[in-house]
Amino acid sequence: xxxxxxxxxxxxxxxxxxxxxxxxxxxxxxxxxxxxxxxxxxxxxxxxxxxxxxxxxxxxxxxxxxxxxxxxxxxxxxxxxxxxxxxxxxxxxxxxxxxxxxxxxxxxxxxx
Amino acid sequence: xxxxxxxxxxxxxxxxxxxxxxxxxxxxxxxxxxxxxxxxxxxxxxxxxxxxxxxxxxxxxxxxxxxxxxxxxxxxxxxxxxxxxxxxxxxxxxxxxxxxxxxxxxxxxxxxxx
Numbered sequence: 561x562x563x564x565x566x567x568x569x570x571x572x573x574x575x576x577x578x579x580x581x582x583x584x585x586x587x588x589x590x591x592x593x594x595x596x597x598x599x600x601x602x603x604x605x606x607x608x609x610x611x612x613x614x615x616x617x618x619x620x621x622x623x624x625x626x627x628x629x630x631x632x633x634x635x636x637x638x639x640x641x642x643x644x645x646x647x648x649x650x651x652x653x654x655x656x657x658x659x660x661x662x663x664x665x666x667x668x669x670x671x672x
Numbered sequence: 673x674x675x676x677x678x679x680x681x682x683x684x685x686x687x688x689x690x691x692x693x694x695x696x697x698x699x700x701x702x703x704x705x706x707x708x709x710x711x712x713x714x715x716x717x718x719x720x721x722x723x724x725x726x727x728x729x730x731x732x733x734x735x736x737x738x739x740x741x742x743x744x745x746x747x748x749x750x751x752x753x754x755x756x757x758x759x760x761x762x763x764x765x766x767x768x769x770x771x772x773x774x775x776x777x778x779x780x781x782x783x784x785x786x
Contacts, residue, residue, distance in 0.1 A: 564715075593774075600681065600779075601778055602678075602762060602777050602778040602779050603716075603762065604776075605774070608773070650716065652716075656772075658704050658766055658768075660706070660718050660721060661718075661774065663708075663715050665715050
């Protein structure tokens with residue numbers, strides 16, 4: 561079974577803090593994704609990466625950055641957290657971009 | 673613009689009722705279609721997918737979906753729901769013309785009464 565592991569299930573941070581969300585997959589997938597999930601809005605793509613050190617902006621990249629130094633790890637960074645970034649963050653990976661995505665359990669981030 | 677529209681945000685059914693969740697998409701070219709499901713407290717996971725071939729696809733737990741190209745639709749169906757089908761369901765699409773970026777619908781929360 562593919563396993564996508566997100567480092568935290570719940571995080572509480574203060575406005576202005578730098579926040580790191582980590583994601584690791586164990587299936588040697590080329591592609592990794594970060595989404596945020598908000599009620600009534602579904603999943604919105606923040607960033608994705610199709611190879612080590614490669615990244616592409618998704619639909620809502622503002623206020624976020626990413627890092628992919630190793631194939632199995634994809635990090636999402638909030639440089640200066642704001643209250644409107646309070647959300648559920650989902651990491652996913654896939655063998656090919658068109659193919660099935662495998663999701664982590666999610667990190668529920670609250671920015672106070 | 674590429675988009676996915678799910679017709680219902682909340683659906684409440686009694687056990688044994690039939691289910692149909694609507695999904696329409698706007699996406700140029702050849703598409704791949706998916707339904708994902710998120711059970712309470714669990715990961716989002718694949719329910720079924722369509723890449724090509726028979727437009728009627730079957731997934732896990734008795735679910736099926738039909739791709740109707742002329743209607744840009746990929747509706748999810750189940751003849752008889754169970755309490756354990758209570759979950760949130762997401763329709764998704766990707767394709768070459770969009771660089772294979774997957775677009776998700778807003779989701780439909782299904783509650784099945786025992």
